[in-house]
Every structure is written in C-alpha cells, then in structure tokens.
Amino acid sequence: xxxxxxxVIIASRIFAPEPAAASYMLEAIAREFARxxxxxxxxxxxxxxxxxxxxxxxxxxxxxPVLRDAAGYVRGYLQYMSFxxxxxLRLLCRRRADVYIVEPPPTTGAAVRIATxxxxxxxxxxxADLWSDAASQATSSTLVLRALRTVERFALRGAAGAFAISxxxxxRMREIGIHTPATPVGFGVDTTAFAFRAVAAADSPYFVYAxxxxxxxxxxxxxxxxxxxxxxxxxxxxxxxxxGSQRESLERRIAELGISGVEFxxxxxxxxxxxxxxxxxxxxxxLKPRQGYDYAFTTKVYASLASGCPVIFSGEGPTVDFIExxxxxxxxxxxxxxxxxxxxxxMLGAARxxxxxxxxxxxxxxxxxxxxxxxxxxxxxxxxxxxxxxxxATS
Numbered sequence: 001x002x003x004x005x006x007x008v009i010i011a012s013r014i015f016a017p018e019p020a021a022a023s024y025m026l027e028a029i030a031r032e033f034a035r036x037x038x039x040x041x042x043x044x045x046x047x048x049x050x051x052x053x054x055x056x057x058x059x060x061x062x063x064x065p066v067l068r069d070a071a072g073y074v075r076g077y078l079q080y081m082s083f084x085x086x087x088x089l090r091l092l093c094r095r096r097a098d099v100y101i102v103e104p105p106p107t108t109g110a111a112v113r114i115a116t117x118x119x120x121x122x123x124x125x126x127x128a129d130l131w132s133d134a135a136s137q138a139t140s141s142t143l144v145l146r147a148l149r150t151v152e153r154f155a156l157r158g159a160a161g162a163f164a165i166s167x168x169x170x171x172r173m174r175e176i177g178i179h180t181p182a183t184p185v186g187f188g189v190d191t192t193a194f195a196f197r198a199v200a201a202a203d204s205p206y207f208v209y210a211x212x213x214x215x216x217x218x219x220x221x222x223x224x225x226x227x228x229x230x231x232x233x234x235x236x237x238x239x240x241x242x243x244g245s246q247r248e249s250l251e252r253r254i255a256e257l258g259i260s261g262v263e264f265x266x267x268x269x270x271x272x273x274x275x276x277x278x279x280x281x282x283x284x285x286x287l288k289p290r291q292g293y294d295y296a297f298t299t300k301v302y303a304s305l306a307s308g309c310p311v312i313f314s315g316e317g318p319t320v321d322f323i324e325x326x327x328x329x330x331x332x333x334x335x336x337x338x339x340x341x342x343x344x345x346x347m348l349g350a351a352r353x354x355x356x357x358x359x360x361x362x363x364x365x366x367x368x369x370x371x372x373x374x375x376x377x378x379x380x381x382x383x384x385x386x387x388x389x390x391x392x393a394t395s
C-alpha cells in the first residue's frame with residue numbers, strides 16, 4: 001500500500017479564509033494530509049484585513065504580503081508575479097518536502113516546476129481549469145494567448161500528476177498536448193460552512209448570483225432575464241456576491257435597461273453566504289456557450305444545494321447534465337439554454353412556487369452527504385500519493 005508523504009508543501013496565492021472555491025478545496029486537502037499524519041505547510045499570501053485567519057489544526061500556514069488590485073484581489077500579471085517570484089526563493093530556502101501541490105495560475109505552476117527541478121522533488125498540479133482557454137474571452141491578443149498557453153503547458157507537463165474537476169477537463173488537456181497523468185476527482189462543498197439555515201423571510205424576495213462573473217460566465221444573461229421577470233413580478237431583488245472582470249459591463253447593461261433591484265456585494269465567507277443562499281428564491285449560475293470553455297462545470301451549484309437553495313442554470317455543458325440527472329428525484333432546480341426569455345420563465349416559476357423550508361432542509365442534507373468536500377479531498381490525497389509513488393519508481 002502506498003505511503004502517505006511525510007512532508008507536504010502547498011503553494012497557492014489564495015487560501016482560507018479568503019472566500020473562494022479554491023480556498024475551501026485547498027484547506028480540505030491540507031486537513032486530509034494532516035489527518036493521515038503528514039507534516040503540511042502552506043505557502044500563501046497575507047489575507048486582507050477583513051478576514052481573520054484560523055489555520056487548520058496540524059497545518060502550518062506561511063503568509064507574506066503581495067500586490068493586490070484595486071478591489072483587493074491577487075488578480076493580474078503584476079499581482080501574480082509579486083507572489084511567484086518570492087515563492088521560488090521561499091521554496092529553495094526551506095527544508096525539502098516529499099511532494100509539492102500547486103494551485104494556478106500557470107505562472108505559479110512554472111515557478112514550482114523550476115524550484116522542484118532544482119530540489120529534485122515531484123509536484124502535483126491542481127488543474128481546476130485551463131487559464132489559457134479562459135483568457136481567450138478576456139483578450140484577442142494572439143501573443144498573450146500563445147505565451148499563456150506555453151506557460152500553462154510548461155507548468156502541467158512537468159508535474160508528476162494532476163487532479164481535475166471533470167473528465168471533460170482532462171480530455172481538453174489532452175487536446176492541447178498535455179499528457180500528464182490526471183485524475184478527475186470532482187468537486188464538493190465545505191459542509192461545515194454551507195448548510196440550510198432557517199432564516200426570516202426577507203422584506204423583498206431575491207435571487208442570488210454567487211461567485212466570479214468573468215466574460216466566459218456570461219452573467220449578463222441574468223440582467224436581461226431579471227428585466228423581463230420584474231415586468232411581471234416587481235419587488236424582487238437580484239444580488240451578486242463575488243467579483244469579476246464583467247462588473248462594469250453588467251452595470252452598463254443595468255443602466256441601459258433602466259432596472260432597479262440589482263445589488264453588488266463583495267465576496268463573503270462561507271457561513272455568511274450560506275445564510276444568503278438559504279433565504280433566496282433560487283441561485284443563478286451560467287456558462288456562455290461556444291467560448292472554448294463548454295467543458296467547465298459551475299461548482300457554485302454545490303454550495304447552493306448544500307444550503308438548500310435550488311439552482312437556475314443558463315447555458316450548456318456538464319452542469320446541464322448534472323441538474324437534469326438529479327432533478328428527476330429532487331428539487332435541485334432547472335437548466336435552460338443560454339437564452340434570456342427562457343431564463344426569465346424559470347425565474348418566474350421559482351418565484352410562483354418557492355421551495356418550502358422542509359424540502360430545502362432535505363435538499364441540504366442530501367447534498368451534504370453526496371458532495372462533501374472532505375470526500376473530494378480524500379480522492380485528491382490518493383491522487384497525490386499515487387503520483388509521488390510513480391515519481392519514486394522512475395527516479
């Protein structure tokens with residue numbers, strides 16, 4: 001039976017308590033390694049002051065300051081470099097680990113590949129998504145896209161292994177020439193943070209879009225749908241919790257349509273977001289088709305269901321399959337093509353027949369059992385252990 005690595009280092013620009021899917025996943029992975037007896041060290045950034053770090057038991061978290069954008073996020077090439085360059089030095093100047101785990105962006109993966117080559121140690125890449133695909137929605141510069149693809153291939157090809165959310169993502173890796181052993185591990189939700197909470201009825205009912213809203217998400221579909229929805233059912237709100245490059249374009253669209261009731265909120269912690277989701281009519285998620293990202297799965301679905309909140313999804317891809325598969329037996333929500341009138345119809349249906357508290361509680365219990373992040377973390381650790389063993393066998 002493979003042995004769990006004695007010493008593990010996780011390198012990531014984001015970690016708990018900053019609210020993000022990657023933060024929750026990495027924290028769960030760190031906990032699972034510690035549970036199995038590994039000495040775990042996390043090299044990450046100093047969290048913004050509004051978040052109070054509470055490091056997992058048995059895990060040493062090393063934080064250092066980095067550049068952040070105007071909204072307070074480590075997002076953008078200068079911001080990434082402010083983490084990646086010191087990271088390279090930090091990795092080389094500390095005791096070697098048996099294996100390293102690296103979270104995107106690809107520049108961080110490249111820094112870890114260089115460091116681990118010098119240290120003669122394996123690393124495993126968290127292939128949460130492919131940044132070079134996503135970047136095609138933010139820029140048309142072939143030079144930038146080619147450079148990013150080159151860096152991403154360099155980061156992934158040097159890894160002893162990788163873990164991905166879905167088989168579709170692994171297939172996409174193969175299409176662009178990355179043949180690193182990769183394991184689909186799925187994704188899950190932190191059930192200690194996301195659960196149904198009985199909340200008092202809001203003065204004005206609301207829908208929630210929680211998470212990032214970049215070009216390839218196509219969240220503008222919900223602005224158009226909400227405009228149609230409020231013509232028939234006024235008094236509702238549409239709440240955005242998160243951040244993204246589309247903020248300005250969404251606000252312009254709101255102004256063009258002359259609608260009210262749309263609010264933008266900064267990201268919040270899991271428990272607070274779970275409270276918001278527990279009281280929502282439904283959560284909203286989207287994936288704009290034909291953007292080179294159709295294989296992606298919208299992981300925000302798990303947090304919503306674990307909070308007892310049904311989902312309205314607009315778009316194509318594996319999220320549609322997921323909702324249609326489970327909607328046969330449970331009120332998980334509904335999916336529709338990327339179409340504003342059809343999306344508005346689903347919103348109207350959800351508002352006219354809101355899910356009762358008892359059914360929300362049952363939905364939450366089922367989702368917590370089926371999609372616990374701790375189970376995903378177990379699969380990730382198994383993947384890392386197997387990659388470490390392969391590296392030892394070939395070295």
